[in-house]
Amino acid sequence: xxxxxxxxxDLPTPVDPFVPxxxxxxxxxxxxxxxxxxxxxxxxxAVRDWGVRGGIARGLGRAxxxxxQNAGGTVLDMTALRRIHAVDTEAGTVVCDAGVSLHRLMExxxxxxxxxxxxxxxxxxxxxGAVGADIHGKNHHVSGAFxxxxxxxELLTADGSVHTALPGTDLFDATTGGMGLTGVxxxxxIRLHRxxxxxxxxxxxxxxxxxxxxxRLAATDHRYRYSVAWIDLLxxxxxxxxxxxxxxxxxxxDALPAxxxxxxxxxxPGRLPAPPAFVPAGLLTRTTVGLFNEFWYRRxxxxxxxxxxxIPSFFHPLxxxxxxxxxxxxxxxxxxxxxxxxxxEETLRRIVRRxxxxxxxxxxxxxxxxxxxxxxxxxFPVPGWTLALDIPAGLSGLGGFLDELDEEVAGAGGRVYLAxxxxxxxxxxxxxxxxxxxxxxxxxxxxxRGVFASDLSRRLGL
Amino acid sequence: xKDAFGTPQSLLVLGGTSEIGLAVARRLIARRARTVxxxxxxxxxxxxAAEGLRALGADxxxxxxxxxxxxAHEESLGKVFTEGDIDMVLLAFGVLGDQANDEGDPPAAxxxxxxxxxxxxxxxxxxxxxxxxxxxxxxxVLSSVxxxxxxxxxxxxxxxxxxxxxxxxGLGDALYGTGVHVMVxxxxxxxxxxxxxxxAAPLAxxxxxxxxxVELGLRRRSETVWxxxxxxxxxxxxxxxxxxxxRRLPV
Numbered sequence: 001x002x003x004x005x006x007x008x009x010d011l012p013t014p015v016d017p018f019v020p021x022x023x024x025x026x027x028x029x030x031x032x033x034x035x036x037x038x039x040x041x042x043x044x045x046a047v048r049d050w051g052v053r054g055g056i057a058r059g060l061g062r063a064x065x066x067x068x069q070n071a072g073g074t075v076l077d078m079t080a081l082r083r084i085h086a087v088d089t090e091a092g093t094v095v096c097d098a099g100v101s102l103h104r105l106m107e108x109x110x111x112x113x114x115x116x117x118x119x120x121x122x123x124x125x126x127x128x129g130a131v132g133a134d135i136h137g138k139n140h141h142v143s144g145a146f147x148x149x150x151x152x153x154e155l156l157t158a159d160g161s162v163h164t165a166l167p168g169t170d171l172f173d174a175t176t177g178g179m180g181l182t183g184v185x186x187x188x189x190i191r192l193h194r195x196x197x198x199x200x201x202x203x204x205x206x207x208x209x210x211x212x213x214x215x216r217l218a219a220t221d222h223r224y225r226y227s228v229a230w231i232d233l234l235x236x237x238x239x240x241x242x243x244x245x246x247x248x249x250x251x252x253x254d255a256l257p258a259x260x261x262x263x264x265x266x267x268x269p270g271r272l273p274a275p276p277a278f279v280p281a282g283l284l285t286r287t288t289v290g291l292f293n294e295f296w297y298r299r300x301x302x303x304x305x306x307x308x309x310x311i312p313s314f315f316h317p318l319x320x321x322x323x324x325x326x327x328x329x330x331x332x333x334x335x336x337x338x339x340x341x342x343x344x345e346e347t348l349r350r351i352v353r354r355x356x357x358x359x360x361x362x363x364x365x366x367x368x369x370x371x372x373x374x375x376x377x378x379x380f381p382v383p384g385w386t387l388a389l390d391i392p393a394g395l396s397g398l399g400g401f402l403d404e405l406d407e408e409v410a411g412a413g414g415r416v417y418l419a420x421x422x423x424x425x426x427x428x429x430x431x432x433x434x435x436x437x438x439x440x441x442x443x444x445x446x447x448x449r450g451v452f453a454s455d456l457s458r459r460l461g462l
Numbered sequence: 463x464k465d466a467f468g469t470p471q472s473l474l475v476l477g478g479t480s481e482i483g484l485a486v487a488r489r490l491i492a493r494r495a496r497t498v499x500x501x502x503x504x505x506x507x508x509x510x511a512a513e514g515l516r517a518l519g520a521d522x523x524x525x526x527x528x529x530x531x532x533x534a535h536e537e538s539l540g541k542v543f544t545e546g547d548i549d550m551v552l553l554a555f556g557v558l559g560d561q562a563n564d565e566g567d568p569p570a571a572x573x574x575x576x577x578x579x580x581x582x583x584x585x586x587x588x589x590x591x592x593x594x595x596x597x598x599x600x601x602x603v604l605s606s607v608x609x610x611x612x613x614x615x616x617x618x619x620x621x622x623x624x625x626x627x628x629x630x631x632g633l634g635d636a637l638y639g640t641g642v643h644v645m646v647x648x649x650x651x652x653x654x655x656x657x658x659x660x661x662a663a664p665l666a667x668x669x670x671x672x673x674x675x676v677e678l679g680l681r682r683r684s685e686t687v688w689x690x691x692x693x694x695x696x697x698x699x700x701x702x703x704x705x706x707x708x709r710r711l712p713v
């Protein structure tokens with residue numbers, strides 16, 4: 001089985017470093033030489049050394065598809081570069097290595113009263129990966145993508161030299177969302193968000209169908225810093241798109257009960273046991289997922305306000321189960337995330353109806369309203385509606401079905417998220433990302449030898 | 463690169479006029495395949511096959527390849543791999559021979575064995591090494607149900623396929639963990655030019671059915687694929703039939 005994090009922490013580089021590498025979805029495994037530099041100099045030496053098949057940086061391997069794989073070449077495991085260099089508790093900034101995880105930042109920064117500006121559904125991503133994929137979170141409608149909070153990036157380019165990329169420059173805009181193909185991100189300076197407590201004040205409500213959901217999101221999203229909806233994609237008919245909306249804020253100190261006020265910035269995420277390494281494929285069927293979805297919908301209160309929740313359970317519920325991706329068995333799974341602009345509600349409705357009619361067993365589907373876009377050339381979020389769903393890769397006919405959805409998305413001027421992609425038809429890419437030509441030109445200039453390459457870049461011709 | 467469903471973008475068909483090979487190519491072009499190499503003896507049929515695939519929208523090129531000329535394999539196949547990654551190699555060449563005649567014509571029988579087995583060993587090893595260098599790819603080997611147990615009626619062909627089958631299985635085990643996937647496909651009686659005029663055996667199938675099975679096998683990363691799938695059960699039973707009985711069976 002492919003390793004999600006190919007090398008144990010403290011081993012020297014092995015003699016035969018070629019190991020199988022896959023993304024979080026555990027599909028399309030390929031082999032690469034995994035190197036784990038311990039310093040920026042080692043990373044630079046490795047880049048200068050790369051042969052014809054090149055290399056790509058990898059963090060904690062949470063990209064679902066093949067973004068951090070490089071068949072026959074090198075994968076630079078950046079997790080040993082994990083130093084936090086400086087925290088400015090006055091201005092609220094942190095300078096840290098690319099291999100530092102958001103989990104680590106939370107451990108260090110929360111007790112100081114600061115929180116990461118953007119967090120995705122997992123804390124186990126690195127800062128380098130967050131910049132490279134220009135990740136977004138539940139606060140996108142307010143705070144934008146990760147790159148909006150980055151003040152500078154140190155980038156190791158193809159010639160082995162280090163450049164400082166600043167917002168507003170081409171290099172910065174190509175690197176944020178650039179999937180690691182402009183160079184190896186070595187470190188970044190990030191602006192933080194001030195918090196009084198480590199608890200969230202959460203409002204939950206049920207939406208009876210998709211139109212109800214979109215109406216609620218459009219009407220009241222601006223009142224919340226964080227907002228996301230879990231959507232039941234197996235519900236059909238009048239219940240099509242029924243959802244549970246959870247929206248929240250960082251709880252102020254005076255909202256806490258007296259006991260919690262003694263240690264308001266505590267951060268102690270719990271962990272459940274991991275699923276076994278070998279799980280039979282086919283556990284997640286229409287029946288089991290349908291039952292789960294029914295339970296999950298009924299379990300949610302019709303409407304409840306001001307419930308206090310810890311950061312892990314509000315933002316990262318799946319992080320409680322290490323290796324949760326194993327539950328899909330050896331076939332793995334595909335994550336499909338797209339965005340269509342405002343005014344394309346009909347497209348969204350049509351896609352949701354098609355997924356429901358197709359009976360895709362998806363229990364981790366979320367819908368969110370994006371705010372303003374950021375300038376990254378290959379940055380994913382644009383204002384509009386985004387839907388993300390997990391589907392077992394072994395589902396028969398799935399490839400053709402997702403191709404049809406792509407046509408709908410592309411036809412509506414939307415796009416799919418490269419950090420999650422493992423199957424897009426390459427011909428559609430340029431239409432989805434209008435700055436792709438600029439990206440390719442800059443890459444040709446910056447990296448004439450094509451040193452930076454990944455399975456994703458080969459598959460899509462990035 | 464192959465996508466999450468194992469669908470290749472580039473394809474090398476060894477035996478570029480093979481009906482099964484072309485059926486697989488057509489099916490994969492309809493999905494993701496954009497680059498197709500057809501390797502075979504230069505002849506009008508090969509060019510016609512290439513033209514047919516081009517009409518489907520693929521970038522098709524031909525390369526001169528003769529299974530019997532093993533000394534030239536390294537150069538001709540090596541050239542293909544220098545032009546870009548090959549996501550899947552389909553080893554589709556083979557000859558049926560004429561058992562009744564070949565039993566009395568040993569040089570003809572040897573040609574069957576050399577094409578189906580020796581040629582495949584040479585081409586298979588060269589392609590496997592190239593795939594290993596690129597760190598990914600599938601080698602799909604067209605074996606045959608005839609190789610599972612030699613029959614009186616076509617044991618020359620059967621034995622060559624038995625050798626090929628064993629070779630491909632071993633190669634698959636040798637390459638396990640290298641990112642290269644070897645898949646052995648064992649079709650039953652396939653209705654093609656090669657079998658035209660022969661009475662169809664039970665569970666006969668078509669090139670299109672073999673192509674569908676190959677696509678499914680790629681998605682599942684299967685190591686052995688039977689076409690049709692029920693042959694797996696039928697052959698498991700036949701394998702255990704005692705010799706005196708087996709040689710009298712009308713199969």
